[in-house]
Amino acid sequence: MDTLPDLVLFFLFLILLTFPHNVVANDSTGTGAVGVIVDQSCRRGKETKVAMDIAIQDVYHDMNHRFHLHIINSQSNPIHSAFAAKDLINKYKVQVIVGPQTWEEAQLVADIGNQARVPVLSLVDATPRWAADRWPFMVEAAPNNFIQMKAIAAIIDSWEWHRVTVIYEDTESSKAGIIPHLYDALRKSGVEIAHLLPLPPLVSSSSMSEELERIKQGQCRVILVHLPLPLATKLFERAKEMEMMQKDYVWIATDSFTNLVHSINSSSISSMQGIIGVKSYFPKNESRFQDFYKQFRKRFISEFPEEDNHEPGIYAVQAYDAVLTICQAIIESDYQEDGGHQKLLDTILESEFQGLSGKIEFIGQKSAPMNTFQIINVIGKSYRRLGYWSDAFGFSKSLVGKASNGSSMKCSLGPVLWPGCSLTPPRGWAVPAKAHTLRIGVPNGTTFQEFLTVEYKGSENDISVGGYAIDLFNLTVQNLPYYLSYKFYCFNGTYDELVKEVHLKKFDAAVGDISIVSNRLQYAEFTHPYTQPGLVMVVPARISRSNKAWLFMKPFTNSMWIITGVITIYNGFVVWLIERNHSTELRGSPLNQIGILIWLSFSTLFSLHGEKLHSNLSRMAMVVWLFVALVITQTYTANLSSILTVKKLEATVNNIETLQRSNAMVGHCRGSYLAGYLVDVLHFNRNNIKKFTSANKYAEALRTREIEAIFLDVPIAKLFVAKYCKDFIVAGPTYKTGGFGFAFPRGSELIPDINKSLLNLSEAGKLRDLENKMLEKEKCDGDDADGDDEEGSSISVTSYRVLFILTGGTSTVALVVYVVRCCRKLEDFMSQTTWKLMFSVIKHYRLSRKVSDVESSTNLPS
Known part of the structure; x- marks a missing residue:
C-alpha cells in the first residue's frame, strides 16, 4: 500500500x-x-x-x-x-x-x-x-523605428562629426531593416560609417574585447550602439573596463537600448555615464x-x-x-x-x-510610424531628458510650442554631460595609436621656390619641403575633422608620371603645381582647384606711347571737374549780385552781364583781390573761395606733375594672332600638358615652341628676344610678373584650363573632406592670405611701374567734400543776408510811399468836399 x-x-x-x-x-x-x-x-x-x-x-x-x-x-x-x-x-x-x-x-x-x-x-x-x-x-x-535613424543622423550632424562606428546585433532584422535605413540617413547628412561591427547575440567576452580594442586603436570616437539591453549592458561594462567611457568618446544608443534604460540597476548604469540616446516617446x-x-x-x-x-x-x-x-x-x-x-x-x-x-x-x-522621439542623456542613477526630435520640426526643448525648434541639437537643446563627466563637446576623433602614414609625392623642383621647394637632408627619403602648395596642404589637413598622418616623398619624373604613380598606389596623393587636365583624370581624382585656373601670355613690357592730348584732364575725375565749375560759377554769381550796385562795370545789357558774370567767376581764381570788392559780404565769400581755390590749384599741379613723370608700361604684343602671323618663337613653363595645348588649342607651330624650367631662363629668353612670349599658368605668371615687374607684363586673354589641384587615387574617401576643408579655408580668407604672402616674397622695387590705372590716380570729389561745403555754405550765407537786406529796404520804401499816397488821397477828398459845399450854396433860391 x-x-x-x-x-x-x-x-x-x-x-x-x-x-x-x-x-x-x-x-x-x-x-x-x-x-x-x-x-x-x-x-x-x-x-x-x-x-x-x-x-x-x-x-x-x-x-x-x-x-x-x-x-x-x-x-x-x-x-x-x-x-x-x-x-x-x-x-x-x-x-x-x-x-x-x-x-x-x-x-x-x-x-x-x-x-x-x-x-x-x-x-x-x-x-x-x-x-x-x-x-x-x-x-x-x-x-x-526606421525614422529614428534620421534622428541619429541629425544628432551626429549637429556636432559636426563626420565619421561613426556602428555596433549592432548580428541578426537578420538588423541587416535587412535597420542598417540600410541608417546608411541612407547618414549618407544624406554627409556622415561616413568608418567601421561596422556586428556582434553575435552570444558573443564571448574575449571576442568583444578584441573588437573594442580595434575601435580603440582607430581614430573614430563616435560610436553608435544598436543592441538589445542585455548585450548593450555587457558591451558598456566591458568598454568601461577598457577605459573607453572616458573623455573624447561619444556613445549614441538607439531605442532598442534606451527604451529599457529605466530598468537598469545602479551597478550597471554606472558604466554608462554620458551616453546620449534616442528613446521612443509616448504621453505620460x-x-x-x-x-x-x-x-x-x-x-x-x-x-x-x-x-x-x-x-x-x-x-x-x-x-x-x-x-x-x-x-x-x-x-x-x-x-x-x-x-x-x-x-x-x-x-x-x-x-x-x-x-x-x-x-x-x-x-x-x-x-502608423512613430515620428517623435526623446533625446536622453544617461546621468547618475537614471537619465535626463534633453528634449525631443520630430521628423517635421527637428529638435525642440518641449513639445508645447515650436519657438525653440531647430535642425541642430547643439543650438536647440540644453548642455550634454559627455563621457568622462565633460561638458565640452568631443571632436569625434583622436590620434590613433597605430595610424597609417600616407605617402605624399611631390615633384622634384618647380619654377619658383616660393610655390614649392624640395631640399635633401641626407638620404633620398629624408627631405624637407616647403612653399605655398605645401603650406596649403598642411593647413587643409589640419582643418579636417580627424587626424591624418602623412609624409612627403620626392619624385624625379614628369607630372604625368607622378599622377600615374598615384594611380598605381605607390603614392597615396600628389601635391604641387599639378594642373588638372583631362588625360590625367583617367589615372587620378583631383580636388577642387586651389588656384585661379587659366593660362596667360607674358611678354616684354615697354613705356606706353599712348595719346597725351587730354592728359591735362587726368589729375581730376570728371565729377571733380563738374563740381569745381559749378561752385566757381555759383560763387561768381554771388559776388556779381552783391557788387553790381557798387560798380558800373557790372551793369549793362543782359548779354553783357552774363559775359561779365562768367569772366568774374573764373578770373577770381587768379586776378581778383579783396581791395576791389566793396561789400563785406562779397569779401567774406571771396576769402573762403580763394582759400579753396588755392588748395585745388596746388593739388592739380602736383598731381599733373606726378602723372607726367610716372612711366606707364604696355605690352609689346597684345594677342597671339600677331605671334602666329610673324612666325615668332614662344615658350612654356615646366608641365607636359602645355606643349600639346599650344599646338592643339592655340594652333602654334610645334617647331616654334620651346620649353623652359626656371624663371631666370624665362626672363633671359624674353630679354634676348629668343622668344617673343611665354605661356604660364596663372599662379606662376603672378609670381613671375611680381618678380620682374619692370620688364614683363601679362597680355591678351586668360585661356581656360583646370588650375592646380591635389591628386588622389580614384574613388578616394578623402576627396570630399579635402574639398570641404579647402572651401572653408577659402571662405575664411586664408587661401588669399597665403597667396599674398607668397607674392610679397617676389615683389620687386618700383612696383608702381606696372602701369597703374590712370583713373585710379585722379582726384575725386570725395577728397574735397568738406572744402566745397565750406565755400558753398559761406557764399549761400552771404547771398541770404544780402537778400534780407534788400527786402528790408524795399519794405521801408513801400512804407514811405504808402503814407504819401494816403495823405494825397485825404487832401484830395477834403478839397472835393469844399468845392461841393460852395456849389451847393450858390444854387440856393433867393
Whole structure:
C-alpha cells in the first residue's frame, strides 16, 4: 500500500510533463481567446505580460466582456515560437495571436498564422517593408523605428562629426531593416560609417574585447550602439573596463537600448555615464496612463519582485494597446469561428482610437510610424531628458510650442554631460595609436621656390619641403575633422608620371603645381582647384606711347571737374549780385552781364583781390573761395606733375594672332600638358615652341628676344610678373584650363573632406592670405611701374567734400543776408510811399468836399 502514493505522484508528474506548463489561462469562460507569445525571461517580455493582463482586466471592467489570455513563453527561440503558434491555433482555438517581439520569431509565427488565416499582431519594431505582401494576415502592431535613424543622423550632424562606428546585433532584422535605413540617413547628412561591427547575440567576452580594442586603436570616437539591453549592458561594462567611457568618446544608443534604460540597476548604469540616446516617446501626463501606471507597478512588483525598477516603458503601453485593439475588434466584428478571421482582420485594420502610446491607426497592415522621439542623456542613477526630435520640426526643448525648434541639437537643446563627466563637446576623433602614414609625392623642383621647394637632408627619403602648395596642404589637413598622418616623398619624373604613380598606389596623393587636365583624370581624382585656373601670355613690357592730348584732364575725375565749375560759377554769381550796385562795370545789357558774370567767376581764381570788392559780404565769400581755390590749384599741379613723370608700361604684343602671323618663337613653363595645348588649342607651330624650367631662363629668353612670349599658368605668371615687374607684363586673354589641384587615387574617401576643408579655408580668407604672402616674397622695387590705372590716380570729389561745403555754405550765407537786406529796404520804401499816397488821397477828398459845399450854396433860391 505504500507504493500507491508513489504511483499517483508518478502519474501526476507524467501529466505535468505532457501539459504545456508555460501556458497561463484565465479560469472563466468568455467571448474570445487571445494567444500571446513572449519571452518572459527578459525585461521586455515581463513588461509585455503584465501590461496584457491589465488590458484584459480593463476590457472586462469597461466593456463587460471576458477574454481568455493564453500566454506562452518563447524563451526567444524561433522554433519554440513556431510550435507555440501551432498549439495556440490548433489546441486553444485562439482567434488572434499577438507577439512575438523579434523578427526571427515573428516571420515563423506569421507563416503559420497565414496558413491558418489567423491574424498575427507582431510587436516587432523593425519589420521589412515586404513583410505585409508576403503574409497578408500579419499586422505590425508596433510602429517601426526606421525614422529614428534620421534622428541619429541629425544628432551626429549637429556636432559636426563626420565619421561613426556602428555596433549592432548580428541578426537578420538588423541587416535587412535597420542598417540600410541608417546608411541612407547618414549618407544624406554627409556622415561616413568608418567601421561596422556586428556582434553575435552570444558573443564571448574575449571576442568583444578584441573588437573594442580595434575601435580603440582607430581614430573614430563616435560610436553608435544598436543592441538589445542585455548585450548593450555587457558591451558598456566591458568598454568601461577598457577605459573607453572616458573623455573624447561619444556613445549614441538607439531605442532598442534606451527604451529599457529605466530598468537598469545602479551597478550597471554606472558604466554608462554620458551616453546620449534616442528613446521612443509616448504621453505620460494623461489620466488613463496614470491609472495604468498604478496598476502596473502593483502587479509587476507582485509577479517579478527580483526586478529593481517597476515602471512601465514603451513596450508595456504598446502591448496594452495591442490587446485592447484585438478585444475591441473581436467585439465589433461579432466574431464567429467559421470564416470570421478575415472579418476580424479587416476590423483590426480599421481600428482608430487614442491608446496609451498615442493614436492607434493602421496604414495598410502597418501601424502608423512613430515620428517623435526623446533625446536622453544617461546621468547618475537614471537619465535626463534633453528634449525631443520630430521628423517635421527637428529638435525642440518641449513639445508645447515650436519657438525653440531647430535642425541642430547643439543650438536647440540644453548642455550634454559627455563621457568622462565633460561638458565640452568631443571632436569625434583622436590620434590613433597605430595610424597609417600616407605617402605624399611631390615633384622634384618647380619654377619658383616660393610655390614649392624640395631640399635633401641626407638620404633620398629624408627631405624637407616647403612653399605655398605645401603650406596649403598642411593647413587643409589640419582643418579636417580627424587626424591624418602623412609624409612627403620626392619624385624625379614628369607630372604625368607622378599622377600615374598615384594611380598605381605607390603614392597615396600628389601635391604641387599639378594642373588638372583631362588625360590625367583617367589615372587620378583631383580636388577642387586651389588656384585661379587659366593660362596667360607674358611678354616684354615697354613705356606706353599712348595719346597725351587730354592728359591735362587726368589729375581730376570728371565729377571733380563738374563740381569745381559749378561752385566757381555759383560763387561768381554771388559776388556779381552783391557788387553790381557798387560798380558800373557790372551793369549793362543782359548779354553783357552774363559775359561779365562768367569772366568774374573764373578770373577770381587768379586776378581778383579783396581791395576791389566793396561789400563785406562779397569779401567774406571771396576769402573762403580763394582759400579753396588755392588748395585745388596746388593739388592739380602736383598731381599733373606726378602723372607726367610716372612711366606707364604696355605690352609689346597684345594677342597671339600677331605671334602666329610673324612666325615668332614662344615658350612654356615646366608641365607636359602645355606643349600639346599650344599646338592643339592655340594652333602654334610645334617647331616654334620651346620649353623652359626656371624663371631666370624665362626672363633671359624674353630679354634676348629668343622668344617673343611665354605661356604660364596663372599662379606662376603672378609670381613671375611680381618678380620682374619692370620688364614683363601679362597680355591678351586668360585661356581656360583646370588650375592646380591635389591628386588622389580614384574613388578616394578623402576627396570630399579635402574639398570641404579647402572651401572653408577659402571662405575664411586664408587661401588669399597665403597667396599674398607668397607674392610679397617676389615683389620687386618700383612696383608702381606696372602701369597703374590712370583713373585710379585722379582726384575725386570725395577728397574735397568738406572744402566745397565750406565755400558753398559761406557764399549761400552771404547771398541770404544780402537778400534780407534788400527786402528790408524795399519794405521801408513801400512804407514811405504808402503814407504819401494816403495823405494825397485825404487832401484830395477834403478839397472835393469844399468845392461841393460852395456849389451847393450858390444854387440856393433867393
